[in-house]
Amino acid sequence: MESAVADTEGATREPVLSLKGVSKGFGAVRALTDINLDIYPGEVVAIVGDNGAGKSTLVKILAGVHPQDSGTIMFDGQVVSIPTPTASRALGIATVFQDLALCDNLDVVSNLFLGREIRNGLSLDEEEMEQRAWSLLRQLSAKIPSVRIAVASLSGGQRQTVAIARSLIGEPSVVILDEPTAALGVAQTAEVLNLVERLRERGLGVLLISHNMADVQAVADRVVVLRLGRNNGDFHVADVSYEEIISAITGATDNVVTRRASAHAGSASAAAAAADASGTGTVESGITEDFRTHETPAPGTEENPQS
Structure with missing residues (x-):
């Protein structure tokens, strides 16, 4: 019963972010073509692909850096437009780019609230911002020695922590990690x-x-593969192997060898169908048919010599 209820809830829940037929070109170069993508609340979706697959372009479209040429973007069931990064943040999409965009000379609190400072009259409410910073970092189980330490003194993992924590200040519904x-x-x-x-x-x-x-396999629930700017697979991590993901990324399932094998298989199927239609089969098919029509009689029947 519990599994049936879970299946029903999974079938009825709506994606928080959905892309339908999104395309983007830069002159004669088609970076993305008819991309479809759904992201559900409480789900980690990994986007993987080779260099030039269109991952960065997809991120920039959602972050408001580039508008799509065609297709629709839906957020919470409503068709939306993301013309600017400000519009993306206001919508509820937080993006943490690979370069992190942190100010090394400022402390953790100043980086977290940069551009969103809490004021008490004309002055900054440093105490309130510090308390909120500690509260947010504890929720993330972050290992930061002090919120008043300069970001330049932090390790790479701690800097990434600060960047992710900063993205949560605006209470987003979707977080993009590049x-x-x-x-x-x-x-x-x-x-x-x-x-x-x-x-x-x-x-x-x-x-x-x-x-x-x-x-990806450690934390993702689903893996979406992009290849040459197109969708080339949407897998549940629990149901796919490492080799299958790599094959989708590299196109190993669509090459000269596999196409030749498919062509030979098609020719063999056509020949078998023609042979069946003419009433002549191969020795193998005749043997199979013989076994099907001459089954061993059960004990106790008239055909059994021991009965």
């Missing part, structure tokens, strides 16, 4: 992946751009 574990060590990568888990637990839709298949 290569969050790039150039990080093992311990720092684990720290960032823990943050992704915390975002899922908060009920946010997470779009994860990554080249690291181990990270």
Whole structure:
């Protein structure tokens, strides 16, 4: 009964962010063609693909950097337009780019509230911002020694933590992480992946751009593959192998060898169909038919010599 209820809820829930037929070109270059993508609340969707697959262009469209040429973007069931980064943030989409865009000379609190400072009259309410900073970092189980330490003194994983925490200040519904574990060590990568888990637990839709298949399989619920600017697979992580994802990324399932094999299989099927139509079959089909029509009689029947 519980599984049936869960299936019903999964079937009726609506995606928080949905792309239908989104395309984008730069002159003669088609960066994206008819992209379809759904992101549900409390779900981590990984976007993977080779260089030039269109991942960065897709992120920039959702972040309001580039408008799409065609297709529709729906947020909470409503068709929306994202002409600017400000419109993207106001909508509820927070983007953490690979370069993080942090101010190294400022402390953690100043980076978190940069452009969104809390004021008490004409002065900044430093105490309130510090309390909120600690509260947010505790919710993410972040390992930051002090919120008054300069960002330049933090490790790569801690800097990524600050960037992700800053994206949550505006209470977004979707968080986009562009290569969050790039150039990080093992311990720092684990720290960032823990943050992704915390975002899922908060009920946010997470779009994860990554080249690291181990990270993808560790935290993602679904994997969407882009190849040459087109959709080339949408897999549930629990149901797909590492090799199948790599095949979709590289196009290994669509090459000269596989096309030749498909052509030979089609020719063999056509020949078999023609043989069946003419009443002549192969030896193998005759043997199979013989076994089908001459089954071993059950004990106790008249055909059984021991009865």
